[in-house]
Amino acid sequence: MYSNKISKILQIPEQHVKNVLNLFETGATIPFIARYRKEATGSLDELKLAQIQDLNQKAGEFEKRRALIFESIQEQGKLTPELIDKIQRAQTLAELEDLYLPFKQKRKTRADLAKEKGLEPLAKIIMEQKEKNLNSIAATFINDQIQNEAEALLGASDIIAEWINEDLTIRNLVRNHFNKSAIIFSKVVKGKEEAGKMYRDYFQFQELLSKCPSHRLLAIRRGEEEGFLRVKMEPENSSCLTDIEKHLITSYGDCAKQLKRSIGDSYLRLLQPSIETEFRQSSKDKADVAAISVFVENLKQLLLAAPLGEKFVMGIDPGFRSGCKVVCLDNRGNLVSYQTIFPHPPQAEIQKSKELLEHLIQVHHIEAIAIGNGTAGRETMDFLQTIKREAKLELFMVNEAGASIYSASEVAREEYPELDLTIRGAISIGRRLMDPLAELVKIDPKSIGVGQYQHDVNQKELKLSLDRCVSNCVNLVGINLNTASKHVLQYISGLGPIVAQNIIQYRDQIHSFSNRDQLKKVPRLGNKAFEQCAGFLRIRDSENPLDNTSVHPESYSLVTQMAKDLNCDINQLILDSELRKKIVIQNYVTDVIGIPTLNDILKELEKPGLDPRGEAKQFDFSDIRSINDLSEGMMLPGIITNITQFGAFVDLGIKDSGFIHISQLADRFVKDPLEVVRLNQQVMVKVLSVEIERKRIACTLKGI
Numbered sequence: 001m002y003s004n005k006i007s008k009i010l011q012i013p014e015q016h017v018k019n020v021l022n023l024f025e026t027g028a029t030i031p032f033i034a035r036y037r038k039e040a041t042g043s044l045d046e047l048k049l050a051q052i053q054d055l056n057q058k059a060g061e062f063e064k065r066r067a068l069i070f071e072s073i074q075e076q077g078k079l080t081p082e083l084i085d086k087i088q089r090a091q092t093l094a095e096l097e098d099l100y101l102p103f104k105q106k107r108k109t110r111a112d113l114a115k116e117k118g119l120e121p122l123a124k125i126i127m128e129q130k131e132k133n134l135n136s137i138a139a140t141f142i143n144d145q146i147q148n149e150a151e152a153l154l155g156a157s158d159i160i161a162e163w164i165n166e167d168l169t170i171r172n173l174v175r176n177h178f179n180k181s182a183i184i185f186s187k188v189v190k191g192k193e194e195a196g197k198m199y200r201d202y203f204q205f206q207e208l209l210s211k212c213p214s215h216r217l218l219a220i221r222r223g224e225e226e227g228f229l230r231v232k233m234e235p236e237n238s239s240c241l242t243d244i245e246k247h248l249i250t251s252y253g254d255c256a257k258q259l260k261r262s263i264g265d266s267y268l269r270l271l272q273p274s275i276e277t278e279f280r281q282s283s284k285d286k287a288d289v290a291a292i293s294v295f296v297e298n299l300k301q302l303l304l305a306a307p308l309g310e311k312f313v314m315g316i317d318p319g320f321r322s323g324c325k326v327v328c329l330d331n332r333g334n335l336v337s338y339q340t341i342f343p344h345p346p347q348a349e350i351q352k353s354k355e356l357l358e359h360l361i362q363v364h365h366i367e368a369i370a371i372g373n374g375t376a377g378r379e380t381m382d383f384l385q386t387i388k389r390e391a392k393l394e395l396f397m398v399n400e401a402g403a404s405i406y407s408a409s410e411v412a413r414e415e416y417p418e419l420d421l422t423i424r425g426a427i428s429i430g431r432r433l434m435d436p437l438a439e440l441v442k443i444d445p446k447s448i449g450v451g452q453y454q455h456d457v458n459q460k461e462l463k464l465s466l467d468r469c470v471s472n473c474v475n476l477v478g479i480n481l482n483t484a485s486k487h488v489l490q491y492i493s494g495l496g497p498i499v500a501q502n503i504i505q506y507r508d509q510i511h512s513f514s515n516r517d518q519l520k521k522v523p524r525l526g527n528k529a530f531e532q533c534a535g536f537l538r539i540r541d542s543e544n545p546l547d548n549t550s551v552h553p554e555s556y557s558l559v560t561q562m563a564k565d566l567n568c569d570i571n572q573l574i575l576d577s578e579l580r581k582k583i584v585i586q587n588y589v590t591d592v593i594g595i596p597t598l599n600d601i602l603k604e605l606e607k608p609g610l611d612p613r614g615e616a617k618q619f620d621f622s623d624i625r626s627i628n629d630l631s632e633g634m635m636l637p638g639i640i641t642n643i644t645q646f647g648a649f650v651d652l653g654i655k656d657s658g659f660i661h662i663s664q665l666a667d668r669f670v671k672d673p674l675e676v677v678r679l680n681q682q683v684m685v686k687v688l689s690v691e692i693e694r695k696r697i698a699c700t701l702k703g704i
Contacts, residue, residue, distance in 0.1 A: 002059035006052055016042040020052050029493040030468065031475035032532045036552050038596035046472045069100045076103055093318060094169070094175070094278065095462055111162035114155035117145045122152060123159035124264070126255050133265045134254035142188070160259065161266035165274065173243055175274045177235040182209040182279060186220050186231045196228025209233055209279065214287035215645045218453040221284065233276050233283070251467050258566075263324040281482035288457040290645060295454055295462070295676075296469045298643050299445050303473040305436040306564045306614040308396070315430020316359065316374035317400070317422055318343045326357065332483060333431045333438075335416070336364055337424050343383045344376055352384070357387055370433035372400035372425070378625065378653050388531040394618050396433050397642060397653075399680075402440070402606040403428045405447040411487060412442075433496040433616065437477055441470055449663055464501075474536075477552055477612060480513045481537040483517075494532025499525050511628055513539050517548045538609055545570055549608040551601055558588055559601065574605050593662060619682055621653025627692055634687040638699075647679050655697045657684060664700035676701070 005023060007014035023033050030049045033041060041049070073079045083099070090638040091097040114120075122141050126351060131137050138149040138156075146152050164170055188196060188203040202220050222228035244263050249256050264400045310331040315326040324344075328337040341353035360366065369388075371380050381397060388395050406412050407424035416424055431439040442479050445466040454462060474491040482502075489500035499522065505515060506509060506522045516534050520527055524534075535552035544547055546556055562583055573579055585598040622636050638650035638658060647661040665676045677683070684698040 002056055005059060008054045009055060010048065010051060011054075012048065013042060016040070016044065017052055020044065020049060021056055024053060024195045027528050027532070027606055028496075029471075029532055031272075031493045033473055035475070035550070035600075036535060036554075038600075039592070039594040041252075043596050046468075048166065048469055051318050053220050065093065066090070066096060069096060071101070072105075073103045078103060086381055097164075098168045098171050103546070110158040114158045117155055118143070119146070119152060119155040120159055123163070125154040126160060126258050126556075127163070127361050129249070129251040129253075129255040129259065131255055134258060140294070143669070153641045155313045157258065157262040157265060160262040161270060163264060164244070165270035170244055170247065171271070171275065173247065174240060175278075177211070177240040178233075178275055178279050179244070181235040181239075182233050183207065183235070184217070184220065184231065184233050184547075186223070186229045189228055189230055192228045192332075196223065196226070199223035199228050202229055209283060212283075213645055214290035215452055217283060218291060218456045222453070227410075233279055234272060237267070237272070240272075259515055266504075284456075288461060291453050291457050291701055292462050292465050294452060294643065294645055295445075295457075296465050296683060297449065297674055298679055299469050300473055302399075302448060303437045303470065305680050306616045307435040307437070307611070308368055308394075308616040309435075309504055311432055311434065312365045313356075313425045313430045314366045314369045314379060314427075315433070316369060316371045317403070317426035318372055318374065318380040319422075320376050320379075321346060321610055322422070323347070324353075324376070325420075325422045326360065327423060327426040328360055328366060328429055329427065329434070329535065330364075330429045333434055335427055338419075338426070344379055353383070354387060361387070361393070366393065367432065368396060370396050370430045370437045372403065372429045373397045373651060374400050376622070377656075378655075380436055380622075395652075396616065396618060397621075397639075398432050399651075400425070401441045402434075402447040403432075406439075408443070437473060437613075438485065438488050439489060441474065442485075445470065478536050478538050478609070481516075482507065483537050484537075492533045492536050492654060494529040499529060505604040512542075515539065515543050518555055540609070545574055551603045551604050555593065555597070555601060558593065559605070562588065574608055577606070580605060610619050617682075624652070624654060625694060626654050627656045627690060627697065630687055630690045630697060631689055632689055635704075636685055636687065636699075638683055638685050640679055640681045640683060643673050643677060643679060645673070648673050650683065650699060652685075652697070656697060658687070658697040658698045658699040660685065660701060662694045664688070664698075664702055667702050 003014050003017040006012070007017045007152055010017070019037075020033065023037060023040065025162065028037070030046050034044065034046045043051075056150075066087060070079070070084075071081065073087075079430060087096065087099055104550040114123075119141060122138060125131055126134070134153070135149050139150040141146060141152040144449055146155065183206050186205045188199070188612065193200075193203070199219070201207055205220070206215070220231055224231045233335045241264060245260060249259055250264060251621070306459040312331055313329045313333075315327045315329060319325070323340040323342040326339045326341055327335055330336050337358060339360065341356055342349045343353040356545060369384060371377055371384065377397060377400075381395060381577070384393075384395055387393065403425045404421070406428045407421040412421075412424045413426075413686065416427070419427075428439055428442075431615070438546055440448060446462070471491045471493070474488060475493050479488055479492060486500040488505045489495055489503055492496045492500075495503070502523045510518070513519070515538065516539060516561060519529075519534060519537070521532055531554070535550055538549075539547040544556070546559060550557060559570060559573070563570050565587075566573065566579050566582060568576070568579055580602060583601065583602065585595060588598055589595065619639060620637070624630060624634075636652050636658075638652045640648050641651045641657060645662075647659055648665065650658045652658050660677075662670055662673055666675055670676055683701060685701060686704060689701050690697055
């Protein structure tokens with residue numbers, strides 16, 4: 001473990017880091033540690049716990065690399081006491097790789113060829129800078145492989161260039177220049193102006209690399225990968241070369257002049273490209289972290305969107321020519337009926353569609369209707385307004401991003417193998433209204449359509465971060481053990497796909513769980529898995545009221561003792577706030593359970609089983625129908641549908657989304673859009689400008 005190093009990086013007490021790493025080693029998960037081991041960690045949240053886990057893994061990988069380098073150099077018989085000390089003291093991967101560079105196996109270089117010709121002594125003479133008549137010295141190296149003095153000096157220069165490139169001090173000097181003043185340049189590839197017009201902002205572009213935001217850097221890199229842009233990163237070369245010369249040149253004369261030429265060659269041919277590659281990767285890594293962070297926050301907000309709850313819902317996947325797919329779901333989300341209606345042109349069967357919907361609403365006791373926000377979504381909402389008034393229904397426009405992915409997925413085929421894709425999509429839309437979290441976990445997070453440049457970032461890191469986000473959200477909300485699907489259950493702390501499936505099968509056998517202890521009878525759900533998952537699984541009508549709370553079974557005896565001390569039972573303790581006020585929590589502190597956990601227990605007893613997501617609310621758009629109806633200065637209601645580093649997209653109830661630039665989010669400077677807006681937030685915006693041809697709608701929240 002690398003607790004000391006991690007402690008310094010994160011500014012967390014080392015003992016807390018040690019405790020976290022020990023918990024990870026015993027199989028504890030991030031949600032479990034964050035919720036039930038606060039005393040051991042100093043109440044660290046999921047983000048800090050994930051950082052500790054990641055840093056520990058990276059430190060382990062770093063040490064493996066150090067060991068491999070030791071082994072490689074030792075096999076070459078070149079491991080000296082001085083080199084051992086330097087390798088042992090290396091703190092960064094760049095430092096480690098610089099030390100290994102002279103010993104790395106590589107294809108034969110120009111310097112290798114020059115050494116084979118016997119020119120290394122001449123290179124050393126030049127580096128010493130003591131000889132005044134360099135040509136006469138070079139003449140002594142002429143042989144059957146070297147024709148003249150110029151060829152000898154050129155070979156020696158190749159050797160010197162490689163030495164300079166492998167010099168740790170010089171490489172760090174160049175890195176410092178890149179850090180301080182590297183500029184990213186991009187220009188259009190000749191002849192690709194029309195095909196690459198989406199990148200025209202970068203056809204002739206330059207910016208200080210350290211100031212280039214992640215979304216811009218990722219856009220430029222994508223343009224380069226697609227063959228439309230040429231990109232380079234470099235500092236101001238003359239100042240960098242001057243500093244290298246100051247470091248290496250200590251005299252005047254022929255040797256100094258030759259050394260200067262070698263420095264220029266080394267920088268342009270070896271050093272600059274090598275460090276540029278390094279900075280290309282490091283800048284990409286930073287951009288990935290920023291982009292993934294935005295994606296994760298968006299996903300979190302989407303997953304934690306308020307559910308409508310267990311109501312009878314109609315889901316509609318709108319369409320024009322192909323009609324609107326209509327499904328009716330019971331209060332558990334099960335399909336009970338499906339139809340297709342054609343209320344829009346070209347069929348325009350308005351009355352027939354209305355009568356059919358009214359019949360379905362009455363027969364299936366429909367309480368709310370979820371309408372997908374894609375093609376024909378707004379027109380379908382308008383059509384339903386008359387039915388809404390007559391039947392007193394709640395109408396909701398639901399973000400259908402990713403519904404088509406779900407409908408074609410193996411998960412959907414497994415649930416409804418006999419149904420058409422579009423019917424499955426309508427089911428997903430209806431269920432998203434009832435419980436966004438339970439439905440969205442079935443879809444690859446990358447397909448949900450929030451965030452930016454999800455296909456350009458490191459896919460392994462993206463998947464890890466998104467999986468963590470889903471897991472944290474599922475465990476934060478808590479899951480009804482008797483209604484949860486296996487897709488939700490697999491994200492519960494300590495479980496996984498296999499155990500989740502086993503829970504479903506065991507639940508089918510016994511019909512429903514009556515207490516948490518029954519989980520221990522599920523195949524492959526051992527004591528450790530029970531410890532990790534039990535607190536996040538709820539049983540509403542359990543024999544023990546604590547089974548419908550986030551109180552962990554390991555603390556049941558503590559709550560029982562509280563009730564006993566107050567001469568009441570646990571049900572009374574939950575129902576009577578005056579009784580709870582009499583609890584002196586200090587009296588229940590133990591070696592394992594402290595004030596943080598006790599406070600959590602009392603909060604849960606106050607509102608047992610409370611869903612932290614709140615309740616879904618209806619939203620009405622304005623009466624505009626298309627971008628052609630918009631004009632500058634209009635005030636419109638909207639819903640935030642996506643957040644990026646440079647602003648937020650807003651659904652205005654028409655086909656084309658509005659965009660609020662980061663500079664228009666508030667009447668103050670905004671560094672991060674997430675400070676101001678959140679996904680699914682209902683806002684009132686002002687239209688700044690409308691570009692019908694480019695389908696761009698600029699909006700503002702300023703002054704509203």
